[in-house]
Amino acid sequence: xxxxxxxxxxxxxxxxxxxxxxxxxxxxxxxxxxxxxxxxxxxxxxxxxxxxxxxxxxxxxxxxxxxxxxxxxxxxxxxxxxxxxxxxxxxxxxxxxxxxxxxxxxxxxxxxxxxxxxxxxxxxxxxxxxxxxxxxxxxxxxxxxxxxxxxxxxxxxxxxxxxxxxxxxxxxxxxxxxxxxxxxxxxxxxxxxxxxxxxxxxxxxxxxxxxxxxxxxxxxxxxxxxxxxxxxxxxxxxxxxxxxxxxxxxx
Amino acid sequence: xxxxxxxxxxxxxxxxxxxxxxxxxxxxxxxxxxxxxxxxxxxxxxxxxxxxxxxxxxxxxxxxxxxxxxxxxxxxxxxxxxxxxxxxxxxxxxxxxxxxxxxxxxxxxxxxxxxxxxxxxxxxxxxxxxxxxxxxxxxxxxxxxxxxxxxxxxxxxxxxxxxxxxxxxxxxxxxxxxxxxxxxxxxxxxxxxxxxxxxxxxxxxxxxxxxxxxxxxxxxxxxxxxxxxxxxxxxxxxxxxxxxxxxxxxxxxxxxxxxxxxxxxxxxxxxxxxxxxxxxxxxxxxxxxxxxxxxx
Numbered sequence: 115x116x117x118x119x120x121x122x123x124x125x126x127x128x129x130x131x132x133x134x135x136x137x138x139x140x141x142x143x144x145x146x147x148x149x150x151x152x153x154x155x156x157x158x159x160x161x162x163x164x165x166x167x168x169x170x171x172x173x174x175x176x177x178x179x180x181x182x183x184x185x186x187x188x189x190x191x192x193x194x195x196x197x198x199x200x201x202x203x204x205x206x207x208x209x210x211x212x213x214x215x216x217x218x219x220x221x222x223x224x225x226x227x228x229x230x231x232x233x234x235x236x237x238x239x240x241x242x243x244x245x246x247x248x249x250x251x252x253x254x255x256x257x258x259x260x261x262x263x264x265x266x267x268x269x270x271x272x273x274x275x276x277x278x279x280x281x282x283x284x285x286x287x288x289x290x291x292x293x294x295x296x297x298x299x300x301x302x303x304x305x306x307x308x309x310x311x312x313x314x315x316x317x318x319x320x321x322x323x324x325x326x327x328x329x330x331x332x333x334x335x336x337x338x339x340x341x342x343x344x345x346x347x348x349x350x351x352x353x354x355x356x357x358x359x360x361x362x363x364x365x
Numbered sequence: 366x367x368x369x370x371x372x373x374x375x376x377x378x379x380x381x382x383x384x385x386x387x388x389x390x391x392x393x394x395x396x397x398x399x400x401x402x403x404x405x406x407x408x409x410x411x412x413x414x415x416x417x418x419x420x421x422x423x424x425x426x427x428x429x430x431x432x433x434x435x436x437x438x439x440x441x442x443x444x445x446x447x448x449x450x451x452x453x454x455x456x457x458x459x460x461x462x463x464x465x466x467x468x469x470x471x472x473x474x475x476x477x478x479x480x481x482x483x484x485x486x487x488x489x490x491x492x493x494x495x496x497x498x499x500x501x502x503x504x505x506x507x508x509x510x511x512x513x514x515x516x517x518x519x520x521x522x523x524x525x526x527x528x529x530x531x532x533x534x535x536x537x538x539x540x541x542x543x544x545x546x547x548x549x550x551x552x553x554x555x556x557x558x559x560x561x562x563x564x565x566x567x568x569x570x571x572x573x574x575x576x577x578x579x580x581x582x583x584x585x586x587x588x589x590x591x592x593x594x595x596x597x598x599x600x601x602x603x604x605x606x607x608x609x610x611x612x613x614x615x616x617x618x619x620x621x622x623x624x625x626x627x628x629x630x631x632x633x634x635x636x637x638x639x640x641x642x643x644x645x646x647x648x649x650x651x652x653x654x655x656x657x658x659x660x661x
Contacts, residue, residue, distance in 0.1 A: 175385060177382070181377070185378040195386070198394075200650075204646070206595040208615075208619045208620060208636055208639070209643075210393075211620070211636070212403055212632055214396060216399065216415065219415070239385070239388065243385070268377040268378070272377075293482050296484065298484075299484065299597075299601070300620075304620075304623070315484045315486035318486050319486055319602060327493070327497075329500065332490050332493075333494065336491060342482075343483045346482055347478055
């Protein structure tokens with residue numbers, strides 16, 4: 115609420131600290147149309163990066179999660195894969211920054227949307243696989259058996275029986291992946307240097323400069339940045355608790 | 366028909382996983398190996414080309430002599446211990462309260478969940494504004510009662526507590542969600558039986574609920590500890606490790622070594638040491654989970 119109020123206040127108001135409240139959208143206007151501002155591009159980047167990350171992560175991890183949770187893996191290889199995912203999920207992101215920076219430079223995706231997507235895929239894959247496993251495990255085994263008796267291949271069972279009924283879980287996972295990509299700061303900060311690949315959080319941090327902080331625009335941008343979180347909580351509260359407390363699952 | 370079924374059965378199991386494993390190898394295993402290689406090298410950026418020189422243990426010796434490293438480790442550990450204990454305590458209390466006030470539980474949960482989904486940078490910027498010496502709400506409120514507030518983030522004694530407070534605001538929700546899952550799994554009959562037997566409300570929680578919650582609390586605290594080591598975003602926005610080195614944490618310092626001083630080799634060594642410490646934590650955690658068999 116405080117953010118919203120501040121962002122609506124004019125910069126002058128902030129500096130004089132006047133208590134008289136004068137709502138205005140000037141900060142938002144400046145943010146999107148000001149000649150110094152490239153914020154609209156950052157918003158687009160954030161959406162494109164989030165979207166691509168969701169597609170890539172879910173495209174791969176839904177298959178992997180299904181296979182790992184339902185298709186009778188020997189415990190050892192399964193545990194190795196799960197442990198590695200946990201390891202990646204729990205490492206401080208700073209551990210991956212150095213290598214990612216060099217890789218991105220080397221293959222020429224530094225300071226581009228693709229570079230950030232690469233990092234966000236790593237950031238989200240473990241969470242997605244872990245969450246989806248939980249959803250697949252909740253499907254009754256009888257469904258698969260019935261499909262098998264009807265002569266359905268495993269792929270078709272997965273594609274035409276399992277996927278449709280786990281759709282709410284998959285949607286929740288997708289939304290959470292999007293949010294985690296949307297809120298990431300460190301990867302987007304270190305893998306970009308110009309607005310070409312920058313995301314909203316990096317944009318917000320640029321409002322904090324050494325001697326002056328552009329509070330008005332910073333707050334306006336912050337408010338825009340928290341909208342997806344609000345929408346997610348309103349629409350998918352129930353499903354995302356597990357994803358956020360990930361790792362506390364037995365697996 | 367039968368034959369195809371038999372051939373396809375095992376195949377799908379593997380090809381469903383192989384692409385993911387390939388991605389993990391290329392984007393996580395290879396970077397980790399790269400990190401090891403970087404940590405024993407000097408990397409210079411000359412005319413658009415990376416120049417690697419093998420320097421062996423030189424980076425390690427630099428680390429042992431670096432006076433900021435012990436400070437960053439001390440700060441990080443203090444930070445982790447403080448936030449884990451305070452947030453666990455608050456999370457537990459909140460979970461008990463929400464569990465009792467059944468009527469608004471869903472709404473409470475939704476509101477408490479929000480901080481976890483907001484970009485940490487936005488949280489940092491909100492608090493930066495709240496803490497501001499001239500325009501911040503905290504100092505304005507203090508001014509109303511006739512006190513002149515300090516420069517929260519520029520004062521070496523206050524900056525650290527100030528960033529801890531932000532973390533508590535941000536992450537208590539996480540402990541709350543885990544604790545709530547634990548509390549709600551305790552059958553209501555247990556409390557009632559104890560009350561019927563004349564146990565005081567405090568005793569019900571201390572003697573009956575707490576022992577049942579102990580697994581959840583341990584798992585939650587371990588998990589939070591691992592995540593607390595990641596702290597970077599808010600510190601970057603609030604203090605950037607300053608004033609001086611009072612809020613310098615490990616991730617912040619590694620970032621500075623990488624991108625402030627452009628010492629990719631040395632930064633990688635620090636990152637590698639951090640990664641090794643975290644592996645130990647993750648192994649302990651995983652073993653505990655498998656033993657305790659706790660599902661939150």
